[in-house]
Amino acid sequence: MATELHNLSSYDHGSVPSGEGKRIGIVVSEWNRPVTGNLLEGTVQTLLKFGVNEKDIVVEYVPGSFELTFGAKKLIEKADIDGVIVIGCVIQGETPHFTFVCDSVTQGVTELNIRYNIPVIFGLLTTNTLEQAKARSGGRHGNKGDEAAITLLKMVALNEKYK
Numbered sequence: 001m002a003t004e005l006h007n008l009s010s011y012d013h014g015s016v017p018s019g020e021g022k023r024i025g026i027v028v029s030e031w032n033r034p035v036t037g038n039l040l041e042g043t044v045q046t047l048l049k050f051g052v053n054e055k056d057i058v059v060e061y062v063p064g065s066f067e068l069t070f071g072a073k074k075l076i077e078k079a080d081i082d083g084v085i086v087i088g089c090v091i092q093g094e095t096p097h098f099t100f101v102c103d104s105v106t107q108g109v110t111e112l113n114i115r116y117n118i119p120v121i122f123g124l125l126t127t128n129t130l131e132q133a134k135a136r137s138g139g140r141h142g143n144k145g146d147e148a149a150i151t152l153l154k155m156v157a158l159n160e161k162y163k
């Protein structure tokens with residue numbers, strides 16, 4: 001369903017598991033920082049809303065979205081966490097670089113989900129314009145950071161169920 005048809009911050013509160021006692025890692029790209037900062041705020045506020053303690057949220061920054069995979073791998077290996085969210089914003093420029101960055105993060109996050117036994121959530125905006133990114137980071141389409149936090153809580157609960 002296209003984001004035009006489904007607000008990123010719309011969810012059934014009753015279907016969201018508690019995050020109490022869970023340790024969550026968040027890796028944030030510094031590229032397009034005004035956008036990724038809004039995504040991070042939505043993620044953190046949603047995690048707190050559902051019971052995650054602020055002291056159990058580990059945030060690390062990386063230069064760009066291409067580095068998100070490595071940052072997530074280090075948190076998984078060293079930070080004793082129950083799940084990871086990667087946050088970035090990749091905006092199409094004049095060259096094919098956009099495609100390479102987006103594909104790299106997609107493949108990297110997929111591989112982390114396969115290689116390690118904790119969920120890694122894809123909180124990446126991949127837009128044609130800055131306006132589209134603003135609309136999805138606290139604008140008219142909601143905040144993808146909210147969506148990432150909800151997704152993480154659901155996947156952590158699923159992982160616990162099948163430990």
Ligand SMILES: Nc1c(NC[C@H](O)[C@H](O)[C@H](O)CO)[nH]c(=O)[nH]c1=O
Binds near residue numbers: 031063064065067092
């Ligand atoms: N153009 C964007 C980038 N580019 C930088 C890469 O992510 C990477 O840091 C660089 O190629 C060095 O390895 N990153 C974004 O997150 N968003 C962009 O729009």
Ligand SMILES: CC(=O)[C@@H](O)COP(=O)(O)O
Binds near residue numbers: 098
């Ligand atoms: C996603 C990118 O790396 C891109 O924004 C860089 O812009 P350009 O393709 O014009 O170099």
